[in-house]
Amino acid sequence: MGLFQSVILRTIKRSLKGLNGEKVPFIAGHKLLYTCNLRCQMCPFWRRPDEALLTVDEERKMMDSLADFGVSYMGFEGGEPFLRRDLPEILRESHDRFFTSVVSNGWMLKDRFREVRDYIDHLFVSIDGIGEVHDRLRGVEGSFEKARQGIAVASSEIPVSLSSTITSENTDQVDMIVAFAEEMNVSVSFQIAYNYSTAEKKSPSQSNLKGAITKLLDLKKNGAPILESKEFFESVINSWYNWIGWKCKPWLTLNIDPKGRVVLPCYVLNEYAGSLKVWEIDLPKVWNSVNWEQYETCNKCALSCYLEPSLFNWGDFGMVKEHVIDNVVSYLRG
Ligand code: SF4
Ligand code: SF4
DSSP, X not given: OXXXXXXXXXXXXXXXXXXXXXXXXXXXXXXXXXXXXXXXXXXXXXXXXXXXXXXXXXXXXXXXXXXXXXXXXXXXXXXXXXXXXXXXXXXXXXXXXXXXXXXXXXXXXXXXXXXXXGGOSEEEEEOOSSTHHHHHHHTSTTHHHHHHHHHHHHHTTSOEEEEEEEOTTOGGGHHHHHHHHHXXXXXXXXXXXXXXTTSOOOOOOHHHHHHHHHHHHHHHHTTOOBOSOHHHHHHHHHHHXXXXXXXXXXXXXXXXXXXXXXXXXOHHHHXXXXXXXXXXXXXXXXXXXXXXXXXXXXXXXXXXXXXXXXHXXXXXXXXXXXXXXXHHHHHHHO
């Protein structure tokens, strides 16, 4: 069975399980390592030492458990995934089972893209500002130019998006980042920085964020290549400024730390401190023993990997078209 058919089959199975009240994640996010060659101000991960990382065989066992459970989309991140020499082997295993994405800072992309291009369905490259603003936020001079070169190479062969984190330092750059995406002929995804306990506090202020989000919503409505839905930006505005919360469903996104341990209930509340290895436990049982209802009104973060799936409504044709049908059509077109 091809990847596309198996993903559709798992989606149907997940929907059927959902009718019985069972919680099945759609997305799995996996940090392959914490080590990174950049030094982003708002990031807690490069500050952590990596202990023994998973072998390719352990990664395979983990992926088998996730596929059995019903996960359809596997997103790899870090740290910097391209620092792993065995990245192509890991991605090949993933691509056999899941729709596969990677988030990279782009530093090594130009040199290593050829090794992985057949195993990535969507690549995200971090861009937090233009030129010097990006380099300052990422803590290493030259990182913007390296990322730009990597994007140019990769985007000629596979779908690429910029991944941009809105911080207190770049709220005035969001429209320039969208313009840069258009210039590079790629799309762009925005995250709002969360103040992790072990990183610099760079979350944007209420007043600055509102202008940036409103600008992005207008650009989105005017057809800019922004991945987040209009509902995403409206929910951020509503929860931050109008006291109208969104209902969080963190069970749709399962996160796994570099040692293969499940991060519960979400990586914001847990900050990547899992304790149970995915392939050593009864994953559906553990996942469904969590009292998920208590997190529905949390609204502590506005991270798109949690907010966007939480908003998804299969009864809303516009949403299904934008997020499912259009993506499937572009995937089939290659
Ligand atoms: S590139 Fe990513 S992992 Fe590396 S320091 Fe920056 S945010 Fe953290
Ligand atoms: S809103 Fe709360 S429960 Fe939901 S992902 Fe964010 S921190 Fe986690």
